[in-house]
Amino acid sequence: MFSIRRLLGQRDSASVAKNRLQLVLSKDRIQISDAELKSMKEELYRVISHYFTVTPDNLEIEVLTRDGRAALSVNTPVEFPAR
Amino acid sequence: MSQSIVITSGKGGVGKTTTTANLSTALANTGSSVVAVDADIGLRNLDLLMGLENRIVFNLVDVVKGRCTARQAMIKDKRSPNLFLLPTSQVDDKNAVSPEEMGGLVEELRKGFDYIIIDCPAGIEQGFRNAIAGADRAVVVTTPEVSAVRDADRIIGMLQHHDVPSQLIVNRLSMKMVESGEMMSQEDVVDILAVDLLGVIPEDSEVVVSGNQGVPVVLDTSSEAGAAYSRICRRILGESVPFPDFAEKRGFLTRLFRR
Numbered sequence A: 001m002f003s004i005r006r007l008l009g010q011r012d013s014a015s016v017a018k019n020r021l022q023l024v025l026s027k028d029r030i031q032i033s034d035a036e037l038k039s040m041k042e043e044l045y046r047v048i049s050h051y052f053t054v055t056p057d058n059l060e061i062e063v064l065t066r067d068g069r070a071a072l073s074v075n076t077p078v079e080f081p082a083r
Numbered sequence B: 001m002s003q004s005i006v007i008t009s010g011k012g013g014v015g016k017t018t019t020t021a022n023l024s025t026a027l028a029n030t031g032s033s034v035v036a037v038d039a040d041i042g043l044r045n046l047d048l049l050m051g052l053e054n055r056i057v058f059n060l061v062d063v064v065k066g067r068c069t070a071r072q073a074m075i076k077d078k079r080s081p082n083l084f085l086l087p088t089s090q091v092d093d094k095n096a097v098s099p100e101e102m103g104g105l106v107e108e109l110r111k112g113f114d115y116i117i118i119d120c121p122a123g124i125e126q127g128f129r130n131a132i133a134g135a136d137r138a139v140v141v142t143t144p145e146v147s148a149v150r151d152a153d154r155i156i157g158m159l160q161h162h163d164v165p166s167q168l169i170v171n172r173l174s175m176k177m178v179e180s181g182e183m184m185s186q187e188d189v190v191d192i193l194a195v196d197l198l199g200v201i202p203e204d205s206e207v208v209v210s211g212n213q214g215v216p217v218v219l220d221t222s223s224e225a226g227a228a229y230s231r232i233c234r235r236i237l238g239e240s241v242p243f244p245d246f247a248e249k250r251g252f253l254t255r256l257f258r259r
Helices: A013-028 A034-049 B016-029 B060-064 B097-112 B125-132 B146-163 B174-180 B186-193 B204-211 B224-236 B252-259
Strands: A061-066 A069-075 B003-008 B035-037 B082-087 B115-120 B137-142 B164-171 B196-202
Touching: A034 B252, A061 B224, A069 B125, A069 B174, B003 B016, B003 B097, B003 B125, B016 B082, B016 B115, B016 B137, B016 B164, B016 B224, B035 B097, B060 B097, B060 B115, B082 B097, B082 B137, B097 B125, B115 B125, B125 B146, B137 B146, B137 B224, B164 B174, B164 B186, B186 B196, B204 B224
Parallel strands: B003 B115, B003 B137, B035 B082, B035 B115, B137 B164, B164 B196
Antiparallel strands: A061 A069
C-alpha cells in the first residue's frame, strides 16, 4: 500500500510500536519496582566492576521469555583491565 | 466433560464482552449447552449485547449469597434453546463476591452445562481474580495497539502464575492499515506476547450494528467478524481451522498495485 511516511524515509509506525513494546515489556516482565531495578543495577555494577571496567549507563537488564520460561539477561560492554 | 473458559484482556474496551456473547452463541448453535456468566459486577453489559436486558430478575451476586438458585437467576436466550445468561449485579461492586465463591459457582454450573463462558472485567484486581477462579482456560482479547498489548502481556503473566493456560484473540485488525505499515499484524502481536493464537477478528462495522440491536454478529454469517467468530468457535471445539488471509477480499486494482 501507498505510504507517505515510507516515501519520506520514516519508519512505519507499526514497527515503531513493536520495538517500543518489546522494550517496555522486557522491563515490565521483571516485575520489580523502578526503585528496586535501579538498586539492582547499582549492585550488579559494583560486583562486575570488581572484575571488569564497565560504565553503569551501559548496563542493560531485561527478562526474556520463551515457551513460558523466563530468563534474566544482563548485558554490558566490558573493557579488560590492564594486568 | 464440561469446560470453563474466561474471556479476559486487562485493558477495557477491547472486546471481551462482545467476544463472550459471540462465542457463547456460536458454541450453543453447535448443539452444546452453554452458560455465559457476566463477572463484571457493577458494570453489567453482557445482557445488552445478547439482547436479554429486559428479562433480568436475579443476578450472580444473588446466587452466590444464596438469595436464589442459579436456575432462578439464569435467563434463557431468545434464539438458542441451549444458551443461558447468568447476568451480574449492577449495584454491587467487585468485592461483593470472593474467588472461592466464584470457583464454587462455576463448579455448580459444570453439572448443567458443556461450556461455561465467563466475561471478565477489565483490570487486574479482585474482579479479575474472581473471574479466573473457576476457569480451566483463558482467552485473552487484545487489539493491535500498544496499550492493549502491554496489558495483555501482564494478564498472560498473571494467568500463568495461576496455572490457567491462555490463548489469544487479536480483535479489530484492519488489514488495510497493516498493509500500509500503520498497524501491527497478528504475527507481530503473537511474536511479542509469545502465546498461542486462537483467532483474528477483522475490524467490522457490523459489530457496532449488532451491539445496537442486541443480536450477536456471529448470527450474521455474511459479516467478516461473524465468520471470524465462527472459525474461533470451531477451533475451541478442537477443529483445525486455517487462518484466512483477510487481504484476499481486497479489490483487484489494489492487489495489482501492491505487486
